[in-house]
Amino acid sequence: MDDTMIKNMAKTLNVSTEALQQKAQEVLTLQGAAWENAGKSAEDCGILALRVAGRQINTENAALRRAGAENIEGMFVSSPRPKEWGKILYNKMANQLRGADGNAIHALVNSGAIVVFEDNHDGTYSRMAMDEFGGEGTTSELPRHTMRLDENTHFYVVWDKNNPTFPSGDTNFKYGKPRPQDERERTSLFLTTDMKLLTVKAQGNAADIQHPTFVTGTIPVRLGANGTTAYCKPNVSVFTADDSLVEKFPSSPLDMIKGDLPIDLLDSVDSLRAYYDEFNGKDGWWDKVVAVPTEVIHIDPRDNGGMVLVCADLDMASTAPTIDVYVGAEHENLVDFAVGSKCLIVGQTWRTKEDEQRMSVSGWWAYDTIEAMPPTEQTSLFNDEGQDGYGGLYE
Numbered sequence: 001m002d003d004t005m006i007k008n009m010a011k012t013l014n015v016s017t018e019a020l021q022q023k024a025q026e027v028l029t030l031q032g033a034a035w036e037n038a039g040k041s042a043e044d045c046g047i048l049a050l051r052v053a054g055r056q057i058n059t060e061n062a063a064l065r066r067a068g069a070e071n072i073e074g075m076f077v078s079s080p081r082p083k084e085w086g087k088i089l090y091n092k093m094a095n096q097l098r099g100a101d102g103n104a105i106h107a108l109v110n111s112g113a114i115v116v117f118e119d120n121h122d123g124t125y126s127r128m129a130m131d132e133f134g135g136e137g138t139t140s141e142l143p144r145h146t147m148r149l150d151e152n153t154h155f156y157v158v159w160d161k162n163n164p165t166f167p168s169g170d171t172n173f174k175y176g177k178p179r180p181q182d183e184r185e186r187t188s189l190f191l192t193t194d195m196k197l198l199t200v201k202a203q204g205n206a207a208d209i210q211h212p213t214f215v216t217g218t219i220p221v222r223l224g225a226n227g228t229t230a231y232c233k234p235n236v237s238v239f240t241a242d243d244s245l246v247e248k249f250p251s252s253p254l255d256m257i258k259g260d261l262p263i264d265l266l267d268s269v270d271s272l273r274a275y276y277d278e279f280n281g282k283d284g285w286w287d288k289v290v291a292v293p294t295e296v297i298h299i300d301p302r303d304n305g306g307m308v309l310v311c312a313d314l315d316m317a318s319t320a321p322t323i324d325v326y327v328g329a330e331h332e333n334l335v336d337f338a339v340g341s342k343c344l345i346v347g348q349t350w351r352t353k354e355d356e357q358r359m360s361v362s363g364w365w366a367y368d369t370i371e372a373m374p375p376t377e378q379t380s381l382f383n384d385e386g387q388d389g390y391g392g393l394y395e
Helices: 003-013 017-037 042-066 085-098 102-110 204-208 243-248 253-258 271-279 329-334
Strands: 070-078 114-119 125-128 137-139 153-157 185-192 197-203 217-223 229-231 290-301 307-313 323-327 342-351 357-367
Touching: 003 017, 003 042, 017 042, 017 243, 070 197, 070 243, 070 342, 070 357, 085 153, 102 114, 185 204, 197 204, 253 342, 253 357, 271 290, 271 342, 271 357, 290 357, 307 342, 323 329, 323 342, 323 357
Parallel strands: 197 229
Antiparallel strands: 070 185, 070 217, 114 125, 114 153, 125 137, 185 197, 217 229, 290 307, 290 342, 307 323, 342 357
């Protein structure tokens, strides 16, 4: 099958030619030997692989449509750690209850904010709840997501105390029910190939996935009605890297951030302090994302896989603290460079109680990179202290 036919096939399937060829190669690896044993020529095997790959892609696309999702092309520019809203809320409520008297606890119960259980120490619990949520009574089993307050008391936070039904009229499954303690949400920023910045929200298990940043590819999501927000679906929204999409962007990530992206580019790590002093507490502060250029001065492997990029200010006279960039084991392949490479770091800045300016990293991109030498070629590159010149990456 010639290049023109492959391009037409890829266009019909709404995928890149590279993605089609990669899928065909996967099929050929699995089925090629069996086809050859059946007397097929190498050319026939290649055509068969493309046909099977096309059917598989078509089936996958149909499954996405049934799931209410569609593929978007581009790259994540910010993928912060998930917010554990359930844990935060329960801990906050537990602290409030520990300092409250009986009247205050009953007021929370009667308002529908919480349901409380007192241990009778005979295998049963006395329940205190507003009438709509069961009222007072006795139960032999604590509901899921109940938190222990002390040796006698347990409680859960009510998920929704106000709306028995959704606006559509359907029953609201959250009404009066325990709010999950493991409720998590990750809110990322995704730049599409047509330079549109989307807010991508992932909840539950989907929020556990750490997407690579400044790596082009596709991900199936459900687009919101406003066109600026997309929602991940568990077991469906899986990011697939596609290097060919780089050509669809007008310039490098550094130049794009200098342009129209709503990310404030600072000239140094030292500048984070002045930036914090200027904007902290003002409207929109919690949504502000900054970027700062740095140099990788150390690369440390982690015991559980992955590594840490220790990054410092480009200004050698700077006294600003270093910034640690954690790279998960699933993204180790992205660190194909050595110490001395430059790294653009994206995230949010904050200040410690000890007056140190810090940055929570939500994205990174290496540029002006220095090629990492193979491990076998580094055995003679030790300094006087016995440390290798690549930050211990190959220890």
